Amino acid sequence: MHAVLPYGERGIKEAFLASSTTISALLPTSQDRWRLGLIRTKLSPPKARQQVNRPALIQRLQAGLERRLTVLVAPAGFGKTTLLGEWYAGLRREGYTVAWLSLDQEDDDLTQFSAYLMAAIGHSCGDSTHSPFQQLNGDAWTSINAQFNELVNELAVTGKRLVVILDDADRLQSTGIREALFRLLRHAPENFHMVMAGRAEPIIPLSYFALRDQLVQLDIEQMRFDAAAASEFFAQATNIVLDAGQVQALVDATEGWVAGLQLASLTLCADEDPADLARRLPRTQRSIGAYLEENVLVRAPAHILDFLLKTSILERLSPDLCNAVTGAGNGAETLAWLVSQNMFIRPLSEGSEWYRYHALFSEYLRSRLARKGPAAVSALHRKASEWYAGEFLWPEAVRHALAAGDIARATSLVDECAMNQVEISEVRTVLGWVSRLPAEAYRDRLNLRLAQSWALALSLQIKDAKSAVQQIEADIGNGLLPENDALFTEVIAVKALIAGLSDESTNSLELGRSVYERKPPPGSWVDAIGLTTYVFGLSYGSRFEEVDLLRKSTGVMNDTDPLYSTVYRQSMFGLAYLVEGRLHDAARILEAVASKANERIGRYAAASVLPAGYLATIYYEWNEIGQVREIVQNRLETAIEACSLGPLAGFYISSARLAVISGDFDEAERLLHDAEAIAQARGWLRMEAACKSEAIRLCIRHGELPRAARVLLAVGLQHAGATKLALQELAIALRYGQRNSMARSIIDEGEVIKPLLEELHRDQTGFPYLERWYTGNLLNQFQPQNLGVEVAMPTGGGKVSEKIAASRLSAREIEILDHVARGLSNKEIARAIRVAPETVKWHLKNIYEKLNVTSRIQAVQSGLGFDLPRAAGSRVS
16 A cells, blocks of 8 residues: 555645745635745845945855855854855846755754755746746655755756755754755756855765865855955945045954944944944954944834844744734834844845844844743744744744743644644654654644644554554543544544555455445545545455446546545556556556646656556566656655555566666665565565565566466476476466566566467467467567667676665765775774764774775775766865
8 A cells, every 4th residue: 555645736836836925824725724834035035235245255156166065154244145145146147047045943854944945946947937947846745855856857957057055054953954965965967056154064074075176165264354345335334434444443343244344334423433433342243242232222212122122033024923923013114114224134035024133133132032031032932823823834833832832832733733734745744743742742632643643654654653543542442532433433544544554455445444434524534545545455355346336436537636635546446457457457547647646746746656656567567668767767765755565666676677677687686675674674574575576586587467477387387398288378378468468577587488489479279369469579579689688787787786885875974984085093083073983983884884895995995986086176165
């Protein structure tokens, strides 16, 4: 069985594109209002009030485009965002496609980060519907690596230059994001460039790119303002004319710190000696709070100061949001006044009503607000949470509720929207929210616990899902949770899904039928689950007539139906016909639904990958090898994350067979070994057996479909000298194969089957039901030019295998290998990457096992040798 995810057809990208000028909120339909809201203003640089020309830095950034990665690291207040915003505008004028993403603390989540990043890339295309990047899938279920694969492929095909700028990239600390970004940067083509800016170095191993001359770095020394830049800054910021000596005094006092120069511009009076001001200016960030209190905020009216403190809890500000938090109605006027006074605030885009405070200013305001006590701060977060919930921006609403320490409200918010999030594929979002709540907070909330169970099952965390449902049933039995018919039906539906995903077809049949007979509301989530699991159970129970009846009553595919529920329902009907042996009927259903999914949400979405797993099996049997290659290409990662036994086995076994046809037996063996490991981890015995069987068949050219077993029997009889019986058994197999256009199960047997085929082709009287065109086509495959499976192992086949093994190293392992290549000892490596020497030893042990080597030299040659330049380049600083 497979994961059932209805209602996700628009995906994150479309939800974003349908948004207003700033936030994808206030969506009218019952489904859209539950979608994950994306704050659109994070996808373009904030508008700078002052633009100081810094040609040397722009030139340095421009030169970095010839490399893979630019890293800009400097403390807050040194103008990183302003510089990159100026460069962003220049690149767009030159025709580059430039994606911008301003990162917040909440974006350190793989699901949310990937949603924003893909939306940023789509946004970078503007209104162009012809750009390939507009077609990038933003499906919530598709893995970030699969999305990155699609991006890399589009870049490689189109040659379009794409620059991605991540502002405040040091806020990304999770291992999943580290691995995904490192993988993207390693494999991206030359026309891709990423810029990562922040107060600290990003989490990816920079040494990897420095060693390959693929890194440009800018730091605090390059970012300091010199006298010329400071003079231009003051000329724009004030009406006061300063001579060179006065400007230099201020530059010296601030050490070229842009925020310090802005403080000076706010407090400089016409009759004041700049030298006196220079003596009062802070030399470091440590005294900015005192300076702001004594020289800037002391001049602000009381109501302005109150507004600043209360709104400091917000990452972004709009008039309506500020009014909700402050309780006043002057948000628009106050924000306009702050902008006019250059009070460390900037609009987030041209014509936007959204703003943000400078990071240093915001940090100071929050520290001052904290003096009022936690109760005051919590009250403000609670008001923000209420406003965001009213706008259906659930992640922000939950975040502020948690920041308020209001666990009960956060739990209520998650309870309110969790099931709707599950129904639109946002299962990772739900699990992320629940993980931040204490278990006792939602112990008595049956709806939330059911949503968690659905999310666990759909994420293929089957053991945890079973445990969650068992605990729900126990608590219902003990009277700790309420019980009614609708909830009882939903519990059965969850169990039916878990049974299907566990490949327990008999259990799935009984539970799915129970749900179906209880008649949940037509078209509801529970109804969709019940039908899908019911059909799955009927399929493997060989009750095909009942499947036909269900399909006639419920299987029609309409354009108005939610895409996911349609895809998964139709795929189950296709599976039923595949199991029955009606290959043409199965293909017709699966092709139609796959085409619909590809058209509406992209080929890498889970809804597109599921029917493709089954289709790959059918096309291989029909000897449509080109079709099989196209189906499986770059989709395996999504299949691993989103598909269960049937389609995932189809992907792995088809990929292994393609590797055999290409002569790469090592790759075929690796694929099947990986598939077995996944099957063992998930308890999928049928997939494990299928992969073991396929591994054996690699040696003796066995087919896969059960009914082709007569071919194997015919081969055995031929070897035993019972030719007449062998012909009879093979004829029966060919009769079935002829009806279903099968080829590979026969020709994969190799030359041993050819004499029998020749005899059957000649003898039309003994076997009149066999058509000469069919046996002739099979024999034609044994011509030398058609024997794809007999292609000799290409020179360097071992190198291919080594390269595949090397690609399985993690970002940390690659980083350690880089240090090994530079001759560092374990202790030196440990100091460089700030871990214990024992940790380095542990990583090296894993590296040796993955690369099948026994020494440091072999590991470097095997793991890094494929993408190292012949002469290592120097690091560009």
